[in-house]
Structures are given as C-alpha cells and as structure tokens.
Amino acid sequence: MTESPPPDRTPLTVADVLRLPVLAAGQPTVVCGHDRLSRAVRWVHVTELTDPASFLKGGELVLTTGMPLPTEPALIRSYVDELAQVGAAGLVIELVRRYRQPPDALVRACRSHDLPLVVLTREVNFVDVTQTVHALILGSQVESLRRTQQVHEAFTSLTLRGASPDELVRAAAEMSGHPVVLENLIHQAILHDTAGRPLTDVLGGWERRSRATSSPQRTDVCGPESWLVTPVEYQGERWGRLVMVPDSTSPPTFGADQVMVLERAAMALSIARLVHGRPWERAAHRTALLDIVERRYRSAPEARARLDALGVPTHGRQLVIVLVTVAEGMGELEKTVVQELRDAGARALVAEISGTRVGVLLALPATRTWRPVVERVAKAVRHRHPAAVVSVGGEVDDLTEVARSFQDAVRVGEAAVPGERAYVERSDIGLRELLHALRNEVQLQDYVERCLGRLIEHDDRHGGDLLATLHAYLDAAGNKTLAARRRSISRQALYERLHTIERLLDRDLESGWDRSELHVALTALGVQRLSAGTPSGEPAGRPAVRRPTTTDT
The missing domain is CATH 3.40.1390.20 (HprK N-terminal domain-like)
Incomplete structure (x- = not known):
C-alpha cells in the first residue's frame, strides 16, 4: 500500500x-x-x-x-x-x-x-x-519537490520489487485520489482502480466514451469529460494509454501532482510490460472470468460494466460457458482458442483457469447459435490435443446465472469420455458418461470387482475370452446367434462359454436383472480401462482397485 x-x-x-x-x-x-x-x-x-x-x-x-x-x-x-x-x-x-x-x-x-x-x-x-506571495510560492515549490521525490521513490520501489500491473494502477489511483484506467489501442479497459467510486460510474459505456476522447502525443486533458490522458509504450511502440477520470460532481481540474503521478505510473507500466511477458489482456480476462463464475462482484450492473469495458457485451446476449480440458501439455491452447473465436467473430472472455483447463464465456447475440462456434473451437483444439475434452454448460441470458453454466460445464467435462465427441453438452451425458465420471469412486470399483472379478481372473489364468464373450452377448441383447457371429464362433461354443460364465459368476443370463447389472459393470470396467490407457476393444488384466484411505473415511 x-x-x-x-x-x-x-x-x-x-x-x-x-x-x-x-x-x-x-x-x-x-x-x-x-x-x-x-x-x-x-x-x-x-x-x-x-x-x-x-x-x-x-x-x-x-x-x-x-x-x-x-x-x-x-x-x-x-x-x-x-x-x-x-x-x-x-x-x-x-x-x-x-x-x-x-x-x-x-x-x-x-x-x-x-x-x-x-x-x-x-x-x-x-x-x-x-x-x-513569494513565501507562498517558495513554500509551494519546496513542497512540490518533496512530493515529486515521494512519488518517484514510491514507483521506483514498486518497480524494483516487480510489482504487478494491478498494483501500479492501484498506486496511481491512491496517490492521485482519482480513478485510473489502463486501456489498449482498441479501447478495452484492461486494468482499473476506481479510487472508491462506483465501478459503473467509471467504466459504464467505456468504449463509447473512450473513442470520444482523443489520444494526445503527451500528457494532456482531452475529450468531453476532460480526462487526463498519457500514452503508454512497449519497446518504443505505443500500445495503449493511461487515463485519469475526474470527479463528475465538480469542475474537472488536474494539478501538477496528478500529471506527475500519471506519467510516473505510465513509465512504471512500460517497464513492467518488459518484465511480465504474459499479455495483460489475458490476465484481465482471467480475473474477470473467475470473479464472474465465483460470484465475486458487488452487483450485476457492475459486473456487466466491467465486461463491457473489456469488449465483451453481455446485455441481451446468450451466455454460455465452454471448458477445454487437457490431460497435460497446455502449450498454446489458450492462444488457439482465442484465435478461433476471433476468426469466428465471437465476443468472449478467454482465460487459462488452471494448469490443464481453459475457460470461455461466450457472449453471442440472441439470433446466433453457439454450436457452430464451439464446434469450430473444438476441432482446432482436438487437432493439437486429440484427447482434449470440450464441455459446454447450459445456456443462460443473465450474467448472474453464468456460475450455474460453469458448474454444468465442469460436471459435463468430468463425465465426458475423452476422444469420442468434438464437444460434449448435458444432453450427451448417458450411462457410460455417468460411469466415467464415477470411475475413481471406491464403491464403483468394488462393484465392478464383485460382478466381474472371477471372470477376469479366469481369463488371466487360462488366456480365455469369456469377458469379451459376455460383452458380445449383452450387446446383442441376449441374441445368441448374433453374439456368436460377432465373436466368429459356433453357437455350440457360445453356449458352452455362457454356461461357464453363469457358473463362475453365479448369475442367470436369462434374467433381465442380472443382465442389467452385468452390463453396467462391463461399461464401468470399459471406462476405467480407457482412463488407464487400455484399448477398450482388447480388455487387459484386471485393473488395480483403489483401496479406501483415511481420507475416504
């Protein structure tokens, strides 16, 4: 501070x-x-x-x-x-x-x-x-020199300790007593500190107001609202500007102090841009997205004003959360998603929200469906990450409901089987996906072991294929002729194997209930082996069953 x-x-x-x-x-x-x-x-x-x-x-x-x-x-x-x-x-x-x-x-x-x-x-x-008069002037000059030294030392200290851009903007707002906003060349408010004023007053209609304010070559008061504006450069090239917003309730006046603070802040931000390589737009998107999905905002109007200032209008739009999850090796996943959305002309917040996940808040006009946009993103992602899961939450029309869409997308992503669909939404979640979501649960692993354990052990000892035979029989809905044809064996051989299965499992394969239980167990075993990297068409030995730990109890 x-x-x-x-x-x-x-x-x-x-x-x-x-x-x-x-x-x-x-x-x-x-x-x-x-x-x-x-x-x-x-x-x-x-x-x-x-x-x-x-x-x-x-x-x-x-x-x-x-x-x-x-x-x-x-x-x-x-x-x-x-x-x-x-x-x-x-x-x-x-x-x-x-x-x-x-x-x-x-x-x-x-x-x-x-x-x-x-x-x-x-x-x-x-x-x-x-x-x-001379006493007043000299006293003011001494105080001005002292103040200049204080501001210089404050920003030098922040720069030397590697302060974040947020801290630099906050310091400028605190020293000047005015809201300070850092924006890029397309008039998106990347960072801001409102100096205690309502966020809607500072950022409301930001792009329109910003475009009405000219960009001076050096620090100057500009535009219909008399903003104090100074350019911000990166490696000798202007990339944005720093704005100090006056109090709307009194005549807009900025003294030498405010000019000095704004210019020193701009200089510190230029240095920070060299140190912090990650684009600040992405960091701003990440903070905004997490604040929205975790409901860390004072009011819906403030949240809307903030997203509008970032170039993502939400009023009257359909809002959808999309999550892209990979097992490892994010690489340029976030960059890929941003580029595809830009090429599709879609407004969205995009941010890497964990080491394996990129989150997207799509904000599309009510007349435009989100599915083609998501499919485009999914195809580009799957091209680089074949096992990536692209999950979609429920569509909402109010910013306050985005958190629910996010939770939907998380649950859908956890249930989705990698590599099967370009993207997955709630309507795609069936029994197999539900079992995939529960694949690491001790109760489900124990259920699979009790239902199929003896059969798997018999195949392991004798090099048999009883598990595959049972799978073919149940997939054929009990049609023995069809099951024998799929396994390329005679009906008599199939009868013998089914009899062995009934004896080993103590089950009646003519019973609809027993068939249902065994079918669930086989499906669960398939998704467990898929997660372990075993080809689903070639069942391997029995997977290790996770034993209960103290955390489970």
Missing part, C-alpha cells in the same frame, strides 16, 4: 493572489482579463520603470503605482505590448498617487491582449505583498 498523498499543490494564480488579505485590503477591481485570472503567478515584480519587460521572464504579476506610465497612448500601448509579449501574468496599478481611474489607453491595450488589469483604490504596501 502507498501512503496517502498530501493535498495537491497547484500553482498560485492571479485570482489566488487577489484574495490574499494583504492585497484585498487595497479593494482590488478587475477591469479586464476576467477569464485569464487562472494564470499561474511565478513571481511578483514591483517596478516603476517604463520598460519593465526587459527584467521579466514570464509569469510575473507586475505591481506599479502608475507614476512612470507615459502619457502618450502609443507609448502606453507599447508598454502593455511588451508585458504581454514576455508573458506577464497580469498588471496591478494603484489608483492613489497619480490616477483616480486607469487611463483609457491602458485599458484598451490590456483588453486587446486579454491581459488581466487590476486596479487598487486604496494604498497597499507592495513590500508586504511581495513577501507574502
């Missing part, structure tokens, strides 16, 4: 100086240049010279009694021209000794340059004015 920032030290302006008691005692009146009173005052200069501009550097508030002013209008005009040309902040003239009202030529000249002209109707000690 960063320290709370001290109050922002904005430059002293002409208006600020006029409000000081030492000058207010002279009852100042602004004759012209009212709209330029926000000019910064770098110094106060008292002069009775007719050519004071030669001693000025710009930003000075000039104080004079008016005694040396020339009488000729042309010379007065030349006097003001020089002040304007050098960049004086304003001219204050005391109407006590020489004038009772400012000369018309002086007023016209100041008005033509929009130079603030202030008259004092009471005598003021100019030395007191300069001492007061």
Whole structure:
C-alpha cells in the first residue's frame, strides 16, 4: 500500500493572489482579463520603470503605482505590448498617487491582449505583498519537490520489487485520489482502480466514451469529460494509454501532482510490460472470468460494466460457458482458442483457469447459435490435443446465472469420455458418461470387482475370452446367434462359454436383472480401462482397485 498523498499543490494564480488579505485590503477591481485570472503567478515584480519587460521572464504579476506610465497612448500601448509579449501574468496599478481611474489607453491595450488589469483604490504596501506571495510560492515549490521525490521513490520501489500491473494502477489511483484506467489501442479497459467510486460510474459505456476522447502525443486533458490522458509504450511502440477520470460532481481540474503521478505510473507500466511477458489482456480476462463464475462482484450492473469495458457485451446476449480440458501439455491452447473465436467473430472472455483447463464465456447475440462456434473451437483444439475434452454448460441470458453454466460445464467435462465427441453438452451425458465420471469412486470399483472379478481372473489364468464373450452377448441383447457371429464362433461354443460364465459368476443370463447389472459393470470396467490407457476393444488384466484411505473415511 502507498501512503496517502498530501493535498495537491497547484500553482498560485492571479485570482489566488487577489484574495490574499494583504492585497484585498487595497479593494482590488478587475477591469479586464476576467477569464485569464487562472494564470499561474511565478513571481511578483514591483517596478516603476517604463520598460519593465526587459527584467521579466514570464509569469510575473507586475505591481506599479502608475507614476512612470507615459502619457502618450502609443507609448502606453507599447508598454502593455511588451508585458504581454514576455508573458506577464497580469498588471496591478494603484489608483492613489497619480490616477483616480486607469487611463483609457491602458485599458484598451490590456483588453486587446486579454491581459488581466487590476486596479487598487486604496494604498497597499507592495513590500508586504511581495513577501507574502513569494513565501507562498517558495513554500509551494519546496513542497512540490518533496512530493515529486515521494512519488518517484514510491514507483521506483514498486518497480524494483516487480510489482504487478494491478498494483501500479492501484498506486496511481491512491496517490492521485482519482480513478485510473489502463486501456489498449482498441479501447478495452484492461486494468482499473476506481479510487472508491462506483465501478459503473467509471467504466459504464467505456468504449463509447473512450473513442470520444482523443489520444494526445503527451500528457494532456482531452475529450468531453476532460480526462487526463498519457500514452503508454512497449519497446518504443505505443500500445495503449493511461487515463485519469475526474470527479463528475465538480469542475474537472488536474494539478501538477496528478500529471506527475500519471506519467510516473505510465513509465512504471512500460517497464513492467518488459518484465511480465504474459499479455495483460489475458490476465484481465482471467480475473474477470473467475470473479464472474465465483460470484465475486458487488452487483450485476457492475459486473456487466466491467465486461463491457473489456469488449465483451453481455446485455441481451446468450451466455454460455465452454471448458477445454487437457490431460497435460497446455502449450498454446489458450492462444488457439482465442484465435478461433476471433476468426469466428465471437465476443468472449478467454482465460487459462488452471494448469490443464481453459475457460470461455461466450457472449453471442440472441439470433446466433453457439454450436457452430464451439464446434469450430473444438476441432482446432482436438487437432493439437486429440484427447482434449470440450464441455459446454447450459445456456443462460443473465450474467448472474453464468456460475450455474460453469458448474454444468465442469460436471459435463468430468463425465465426458475423452476422444469420442468434438464437444460434449448435458444432453450427451448417458450411462457410460455417468460411469466415467464415477470411475475413481471406491464403491464403483468394488462393484465392478464383485460382478466381474472371477471372470477376469479366469481369463488371466487360462488366456480365455469369456469377458469379451459376455460383452458380445449383452450387446446383442441376449441374441445368441448374433453374439456368436460377432465373436466368429459356433453357437455350440457360445453356449458352452455362457454356461461357464453363469457358473463362475453365479448369475442367470436369462434374467433381465442380472443382465442389467452385468452390463453396467462391463461399461464401468470399459471406462476405467480407457482412463488407464487400455484399448477398450482388447480388455487387459484386471485393473488395480483403489483401496479406501483415511481420507475416504
């Protein structure tokens, strides 16, 4: 966490100086240049010279009694021209000794340059004015230097310890007191910190608002909402920009402090981009997806605003969770999924959510079906990972229901038999898939052992094929002629083997109940062996049965 920032030290302006008691005692009146009173005052200069501009550097508030002013209008005009040309902040003239009202030529000249002209109707000690103003300016400069050092040290410390991009954006928001948003070139809000403001206020309609705000070459206030914007580069190429959002309830103003914080944050982010190689868009998608499926959001409107700002609109869309699961070796799985979805023109959150799984939140228009999109992704994935499982949750139309779609996809994925279908949805889950999901359960393993164990042992000892014979018989629904043909044996040989099976298992193969139990056991054995890597068509020796452990009890 960063320290709370001290109050922002904005430059002293002409208006600020006029409000000081030492000058207010002279009852100042602004004759012209009212709209330029926000000019910064770098110094106060008292002069009775007719050519004071030669001693000025710009930003000075000039104080004079008016005694040396020339009488000729042309010379007065030349006097003001020089002040304007050098960049004086304003001219204050005391109407006590020489004038009772400012000369018309002086007023016209100041008005033509929009130079603030202030008259004092009471005598003021100019030395007191300069001492007061200079003390304020010098104090502000010292504080500004101290503040600059604090900001520099804070971001240097964050950079040296390898702070994440999220931390850098959070630090910028805390130091400035304003929301800060990092976006890419296509106006997607990758990272943000709202500085305590409602997320919907900061990110609502982000892309539209962002596109209405121009991108300056250097830090500047831009757009209809007066955002403070600075470019962010990576290896010399601009890839995004950092935005500071003003408070909408007050006039948008940013001081030197906010500019400094935003620029230092942008520099730190550029360095972090070199250190953290993984694209930040992917990290943003991962965080958003996990927050949605785990319901880590304050409200549905905030969640929608966040996804909209990432370029994934959800209002009025059909939402579907898709999970791509591989046994090992993710490789560029996430990249493959992202590319296929992009080529299909589908909006989606895509993120690697575990070491073996990529999650997708599809957000498609209500008129577009998700199946062709998922099939395209599945084919590309299966081309590189033949045993990958692509599971699909139930379709929902509300962001608050996405967590349910995710749980559906997880259960479907756990039940799916690898390598059989391009993708699997709930309607594909039958008995075989259910048994596959339960394949590691002790109760199911024990059931298979009790039903078929003696048969498997007999085949192991004698090199027989009774298990395959039973499989053919049950698949033929008890049709012995069909079963014998499938096993390429005579009916008499089949009868003998079936009799041996009944004796070994103590079962009646004419019983529908016994057939059902044995069929379930054979199906369970098949999915267990498939998971172990044994070809399902060639049953191998009996698989090891997992024994109960202390965690099971």
